[in-house]
Amino acid sequence: MSILVDKNTKLIVQGITGREGEFHTRQMLDYGTNVVGGVTPGKGGQNAIDDRVPVFDTVKQARKATGANATCIFVPAKFAPDAVLEAADAGIETIICITEGIAIHEEMVFANVVKLKGLRLIGPNCPGILTVGKCKIGIMPGNIFKPGPVGLVSRSGTLTYEAVDLLTRSGLGQTTCVGVGGDPFPGTRFIDVLPLFEADPETEVVVMCGEVGGSDEEIAAEFIKTMTKPVVGFIAGLTAPPGKRMGHAGAIISGTSGSPQAKVEALKAAGVRVAETPSQIPDLVKAALRA
Amino acid sequence: MKLFEYQAKKLLAKYGVPIPRGSVATTPEQAEEIASDLGQAVVLKGQVHSGGRGKAGAVKIAKSPEQARQIAADLIGKTLFFAQAGAHLRVDTLLLEEALPIKQEIYVAITQDRASQRDVLIVSTMGGMDIELVAHENPEAISKTVIDPLLGLTDYAARDALFDAGFEKTLAGKAAGLLKGLYAAYVGTDATLAEINPLVITEEGALIAGDAKWLIDDNAIFRQPEIAALATGEDDDPIEVEARRRGIQYVRLEGGEIGIIGNGAGLVMTTMDEVKRAGGTPADFLDIGGGAKAESVRSSLEIVLSDPNVKGVLFNIFGGITRGDEVAKGIIEGLSTLNVKVPIVVRLSGTRAEEGAALLAGASIVAAQTMQEAAQQVVALANKARKS
Numbered sequence: 001m002s003i004l005v006d007k008n009t010k011l012i013v014q015g016i017t018g019r020e021g022e023f024h025t026r027q028m029l030d031y032g033t034n035v036v037g038g039v040t041p042g043k044g045g046q047n048a049i050d051d052r053v054p055v056f057d058t059v060k061q062a063r064k065a066t067g068a069n070a071t072c073i074f075v076p077a078k079f080a081p082d083a084v085l086e087a088a089d090a091g092i093e094t095i096i097c098i099t100e101g102i103a104i105h106e107e108m109v110f111a112n113v114v115k116l117k118g119l120r121l122i123g124p125n126c127p128g129i130l131t132v133g134k135c136k137i138g139i140m141p142g143n144i145f146k147p148g149p150v151g152l153v154s155r156s157g158t159l160t161y162e163a164v165d166l167l168t169r170s171g172l173g174q175t176t177c178v179g180v181g182g183d184p185f186p187g188t189r190f191i192d193v194l195p196l197f198e199a200d201p202e203t204e205v206v207v208m209c210g211e212v213g214g215s216d217e218e219i220a221a222e223f224i225k226t227m228t229k230p231v232v233g234f235i236a237g238l239t240a241p242p243g244k245r246m247g248h249a250g251a252i253i254s255g256t257s258g259s260p261q262a263k264v265e266a267l268k269a270a271g272v273r274v275a276e277t278p279s280q281i282p283d284l285v286k287a288a289l290r291a
Numbered sequence: 292m293k294l295f296e297y298q299a300k301k302l303l304a305k306y307g308v309p310i311p312r313g314s315v316a317t318t319p320e321q322a323e324e325i326a327s328d329l330g331q332a333v334v335l336k337g338q339v340h341s342g343g344r345g346k347a348g349a350v351k352i353a354k355s356p357e358q359a360r361q362i363a364a365d366l367i368g369k370t371l372f373f374a375q376a377g378a379h380l381r382v383d384t385l386l387l388e389e390a391l392p393i394k395q396e397i398y399v400a401i402t403q404d405r406a407s408q409r410d411v412l413i414v415s416t417m418g419g420m421d422i423e424l425v426a427h428e429n430p431e432a433i434s435k436t437v438i439d440p441l442l443g444l445t446d447y448a449a450r451d452a453l454f455d456a457g458f459e460k461t462l463a464g465k466a467a468g469l470l471k472g473l474y475a476a477y478v479g480t481d482a483t484l485a486e487i488n489p490l491v492i493t494e495e496g497a498l499i500a501g502d503a504k505w506l507i508d509d510n511a512i513f514r515q516p517e518i519a520a521l522a523t524g525e526d527d528d529p530i531e532v533e534a535r536r537r538g539i540q541y542v543r544l545e546g547g548e549i550g551i552i553g554n555g556a557g558l559v560m561t562t563m564d565e566v567k568r569a570g571g572t573p574a575d576f577l578d579i580g581g582g583a584k585a586e587s588v589r590s591s592l593e594i595v596l597s598d599p600n601v602k603g604v605l606f607n608i609f610g611g612i613t614r615g616d617e618v619a620k621g622i623i624e625g626l627s628t629l630n631v632k633v634p635i636v637v638r639l640s641g642t643r644a645e646e647g648a649a650l651l652a653g654a655s656i657v658a659a660q661t662m663q664e665a666a667q668q669v670v671a672l673a674n675k676a677r678k679s
Contacts, residue, residue, distance in 0.1 A: 249510060
C-alpha cells in the first residue's frame with residue numbers, strides 16, 4: 001500500500017518534448033513509473049524519449065488511447081493554467097503540476113475547477129509525488145528514498161530531500177512522499193494528505209514539513225488531534241521577516257497571519273513532535289515509532 | 292509589486308471608481324500650479340509605500356496655492372520615519388487633491404483568503420483607521436464575503452457585504468456598483484490586494500476613493516505590461532534590484548552578517564534558521580533555484596558579497612536537479628574573479644556532491660558535511676575574522 005500513486009498509475013507528461021519534460025520523463029521511466037504517453041500540441045504521432053513514449057496533440061486523445069489516470073505538467077508558467085484545465089476537462093484523476101511562477105488569479109481559478117470536477121491537483125510549484133519503489137512523478141531524486149514506514153508531506157522540495165536523506169541514512173524508509181508545493185493556492189494541502197496517510201496501513205508515522213505563510217499548518221493541526229498515527233513536524237522560516245516573500249510565492253508573513261511561531265505552537269498543541277532543526281527529525285521519528 | 296496611491300487611483304478611475312480631482316507634483320512650482328487649478332483647499336500627500344502617512348507628517352492641507360508651494364518645498368526630498376513600514380522613506384512625489392467634505396469613512400478591500408482558497412471582499416464602516424487594529428478591537432465591525440472566482444463578484448454578494456457591514460442603505464446600490472468596479476480592477480490588474488481606505492461618503496452623498504493601496508502579483512507581471520512600466524524601484528534595496536535584474540531570487544535581511552546561498556526556498560529558509568541557532572544572523576535569503584549553472588552560482592556569490600555587512604558566506608546545496616559539480620565550478624569561478632575577503636563554508640549533498648567536493652579540494656573554502664555543521668563553522672569563522 002501507499003497513497004495516491006502506485007504501480008497502477010498510468011502517467012502522461014504534458015510538455016514531454018520540452019527540455020525539462022524530456023529530462024524528467026527519462027528519470028521517471030528509469031525509476032519504473034508507467035509513463036504511457038506525452039502531450040505536446042502539434043507533435044502528435046511522434047514518439048519521444050528514444051521512441052519509448054508516444055506523443056499526442058491533446059490530453060483527450062492521450063487519455064482515450066492510453067487510459068491515463070495521471071498527468072505531470074512541465075509547461076511554462078504562461079501556458080500551465082491552460083494545461084491544468086485541459087487535463088481536468090479530459091477527466092484525468094490526478095494532475096501534478098510542477099511549474100513554478102503561475103499567476104495567482106489563474107491558479108485560484110483552476111484549483112477551484114479541478115475541485116469542482118472531483119479530481120485531484122497536486123502543486124503547482126511542487127516537486128511532485130513519489131511512492132517508494134513503485135512510482136515517481138515529478139522531479140524528486142529517486143535514489144535517496146528507500147522503503148519503510150514513514151509518510152512525508154511538505155511544502156518545500158529540497159527541504160524534503162534533506163529530510164528524506166536524513167531518514168534513509170538513519171535506517172528509516174518511506175512509503176510515499178508528497179510535495180504539495182510552495183504556492184499560496186495549492187490544489188492539495190496538508191489537510192488533504194494527512195487522512196490518506198492515516199488510512200494507509202503501511203504508513204506508521206507522518207513527517208510534515210511546513211513553512212511561513214498561510215494557515216495550512218494550523219488547519220492541519222486540528223485534524224492531527226484526531227489521528228491515531230504520530231506526526232513529526234518541522235517549520236522553516238523562523239528567521240523570515242514579515243512582509244517579504246521568501247522565494248515561494250506562498251512563503252510570506254502578512255500582518256499577524258502566517259507566522260512560524262503560531263504554526264509551531266499549533267502543532268505542539270496537537271501533540272506533534274516538532275523538530276527545531278531537520279537533523280532532529282530521525283530521532284523524533286524513532287521516538288514516535290517506539291511510543 | 293506595490294503601487295503608489297496615485298498609480299492605484301489612476302487604475303481605479305479607469306475601472307469607473309470615482310477619485311478626487313488632483314494631480315502629482317515633483318516640484319513646489321508644480322504644486323502651486325495644481326493647487327491653483329483646483330481652486331480650493333487641497334491635500335498634499337507624500338507618495339511612499341507605507342500607511343500611516345498622516346502620523347509621519349507626509350500629509351498636509353494647504354488653504355492657498357502659495358501655501359501649497361511652501362509645503363511642497365518642505366516635503367519634497369525630505370526623509371521621514373514611517374512607523375507602519377518601520378522605515379525611513381524619502382518623499383519624492385506629492386499627490387495634490389481637492390479636500391473632500393467628509394461625512395463618513397468606509398473601509399473596502401478585496402484580497403485573497405488562503406484558508407478558503409477564494410477572494411474575499413472586506414467592508415467595514417470603521418474606515419480611515421488601521422484595519423488590523425479594527426480587526427483586533429472590533430472584529431464584529433468587519434464583514435467578510437467570499438467571492439467564487441468562477442462567478443466573480445455578483446450583485447448579491449456585494450449587497451451581502453454592504454448590508455452585513457451596516458452600510459448606509461440609501462447608498463448601498465451606488466456602493467455595490469463601486470465594489471464591482473473595484474473587483475474588476477483587482478482581477479484586471481492581477482492584484483493580490485486592492486484596498487480603498489477610506490472610501491469617503493461626502494456631505495452630498497457621493498462615494499469617492501480617498502486613499503488606495505494596491506499590491507500586484509509578481510508572477511503576473513509578464514501579462515501586465517502597463518503595470519510593469521509603473522515600477523520605479525526607487526525605494527527598493529539596491530542589491531535586491533540588481534539581483535532581480537540578474538534573475539536571482541534574493542531578499543536582503545536587515546542587519547545580518549552571514550550571507551546565505553542555497554537551492555530551494557524551504558532549504559534556504561531552514562539554513563537561515565540554522566545560522567540563527569548557531570548564534571549568527573542571516574544577511575540574506577538567496578535561492579539559486581533548480582538546476583543552476585556555474586555562472587549563476589558565481590553571480591549569486593557576487594550579489595551576496597556586495598552587501599558590506601556580510602562577514603561570512605554559507606553555501607548549502609542539496610542537489611536534486613542541481614548538480615554539486617556545477618555549483619563547485621561556480622564557487623571556484625567566484626573565488627578567482629571576485630575579491631573574496633570573508634570565509635566561505637560549503638556544504639554539498641545529493642547529485643554529484645562528491646565530484647563537487649573533489650573540485651573544491653584545493654580551493655580556499657571550508658567544506659562541511661551537514662547543514663548544522665556548516666552553520667556552526669561559518670558563524671565561528673566570521674566571529675574569529677571580526678576579532679582579528
